[in-house]
Amino acid sequence: MSGLASSAKGLALRLSCAGDRGFVLRLDCELPDRGITAVYGASGSGKSTLLDCIAGLRRPAGDSLIRFRDTTWQDGERFVPPWQRRIGYVFQDARLFPHLSAEQNLDYALARRNGLRNGGPGDGQAGAIDKRQLVALLELGPLLESKPQALSGGQKQRVAIARALLCAPRLLLLDEPLANLDHAASEQCLAHLQRLARELDLPMLYVSHAIEEVSQLADHLLLLERGAVQDQGAMLDLCSRLDTRLSQDEQAAAIVVATVARHDEAFGLSELELEGQTLLVRHLSQAPGQRRRLRIPARDVSICRQRPRDSSILNILPVTLREIGAGDEARVLLRLALGSQYLLARITRKSAVELQLQVGDRLYAQIKSAALLLESADHA
Amino acid sequence: MTTAELDAIRLTLALAAITTIALLILGTPLAWWLSRHRGSVPAMLESVIALPLILPPTVLGFYLLLLFAPGTWLGRLWLQLTGSQLAFSFSALVIGSVIYSLPFVVQPLQSAFARVPDDLLQAAATLGAAPRDQFLSVVLPLTRRSFITAASLGFAHTVGEFGVILMIGGNIPGETQVLSVALYDYVESLQFEQAHRLAGIMVVFSLALLFFLYRRDRRDGWRVQP
Known part of the structure; x- marks a missing residue:
């Protein structure tokens, strides 16, 4: 050559x-x-x-x-x-x-x-x-x-x-x-x-x-x-970007990398460590210490200003709002920083206005359990 | 059995064997090319190859006779190359038989080749197999059975040849007098006993060959296909 x-x-x-x-x-x-x-x-x-x-x-x-x-x-x-x-x-x-x-x-x-x-x-x-x-x-x-x-x-x-x-x-x-x-x-x-x-x-x-x-x-x-x-x-x-074709998809999702911490056999759950926080997901096959990716669909993430108490939602993570996407007339997509990684959340425009969201706000992201519990059923 | 009859049998088998080999050598690339190309050129070629199926053998024999005559370019060329004339020779019979039996070899091969999926050849190509290698290592093993069919049909059809041979070969004992022609000779001279013998041999041989082919197809047709 x-x-x-x-x-x-x-x-x-x-x-x-x-x-x-x-x-x-x-x-x-x-x-x-x-x-x-x-x-x-x-x-x-x-x-x-x-x-x-x-x-x-x-x-x-x-x-x-x-x-x-x-x-x-x-x-x-x-x-x-x-x-x-x-x-x-x-x-x-x-x-x-x-x-x-x-x-x-x-x-x-x-x-x-x-x-x-x-x-x-x-x-x-x-x-x-x-x-x-x-x-x-x-x-x-x-x-x-x-x-x-x-x-x-x-x-x-x-x-x-x-x-x-x-x-x-x-x-x-x-x-x-x-x-x-x-x-x-x-x-x-x-x-x-x-x-x-x-x-x-x-x-x-x-x-x-x-x-x-x-x-x-x-x-x-x-x-x-x-x-x-x-x-x-x-x-x-x-x-995790808001300006791609991918983010406009109904299935838009962020991918995070987490480490398997331990398995909770009694409840059929696994505990993951993600940017210093704990994430509970369906029981995984990986041994503790292994890293794996998790796909978290934007439609399964909601946000609140205060940490909710007595919620049925297991996974509530403190995040920082980094970007508010253009979205459509009813909904907007948010980019949330969690340590060095990102989550996406799709919420209604009405909620965004009522919560008076500003870039830089400290929020709590709630991840619907179904998202992580049934994660691999997402396939089809 | 007379020496003349044994000669006729020997000649018939030699002609059929040489023709079959020539047919496989010629027919395989032809069938492969036809199976991988579409359009009017392949269709035209296919028609020409299939022509002996419907033409009276005497028509083919007539044209070949004209072509093999010592005065034509082919006749002259042959004379120069071999020192003997082409018309009424064993070589003329081989050429005539190859043309006459070509569809019986090309058609089964072509349809077998057409069933070999391009997908497999592509897979072979990505694994480092050049086209010739693809043919030898994938196409050939997958179509092995059709080669047996094609060779059997080509052989049998050549054994059964009559009209073309009579036109271009004449009736020279030991040189161009094959079984079918010898039989014709006996009948012409009212030697029915000898005619029965040769005709019987032909019937038994043809039946045995067809039985072999059909039984094989039937047996494998019933096998559970993958």
């Missing part, structure tokens, strides 16, 4: 490509080459088209540019075919080879990875993923002998993830990998993906229209709408 570009970082995308459903994907952006970037948007917003373009399965207009770090996959002159890009791709429907067993599916990727390896700085770690380690990590041991037809949706998807990783990719693309799974299987896969993201230093692009998945996984968020970029930025930051 050219010397000039040798220090390039990130995934540079400047492309236009006609999608299947009438829209044209047109974007010009640069995504980080670390961590998990979620591509979020309604169906038909161009998410899968984008992944196909990056993988080389679809050919965007001739003058498009796709560059990952110092490797150009497409520009005016060249188009690197998908089999030379070293991109792992996990499809929504797994796409395991039906004539091969699970293990042979893994070996298929393994057998082709040497031919692909064109070396380069930073490639060592991804290349070092070995089969045994992956089989253990994704708990594939008992499945190896089975043909794909005999596997459940979640099992297929785990094999597909392992297969994609075994080709030693420089970038992993995941296209709604959990969309066809039932709740339990998708929870389990999500946990596996989080673990992989932590243990392998491999950038991932994760397409989803399920906000819950995105909130759990993503470090970075790219919002697509009808083929165009609405917004992009760090996940936690983007979710």
